[in-house]
Amino acid sequence: MKWYKILDIQFTDQPFITKVKAGGKSICLVGFKGNIYALSSICPHAGADLSEGICVQGKIVCPFHRYTYDLETGKRPK
Numbered sequence: 860m861k862w863y864k865i866l867d868i869q870f871t872d873q874p875f876i877t878k879v880k881a882g883g884k885s886i887c888l889v890g891f892k893g894n895i896y897a898l899s900s901i902c903p904h905a906g907a908d909l910s911e912g913i914c915v916q917g918k919i920v921c922p923f924h925r926y927t928y929d930l931e932t933g934k935r936p937k
């Protein structure tokens with residue numbers, strides 16, 4: 860695994876969602892309950908930009924069709 864240093868992120872306890880570029884890819888960063896999660900900004904369902912979604916109870920909600928993905932596992936809830 861290759862690590863990338865992300866600049867311009869000011870970490871606080873406040874929830875946030877933002878998009879950054881790392882390694883030529885668009886990455887969605889989600890700050891939630893003192894942790895930062897990094898995931899592809901492209902929704903695996905139909906390609907929406909997850910960084911335009913919302914974070915609800917540890918899950919990111921896609922802005923297009925409202926699929927949710929767990930921030931810890933990346934999986935959809937059953």
Ligand code: FES
Binds near residue numbers: 902906907924925926
């Ligand atoms: S594009 Fe994200 S749920 Fe459909």
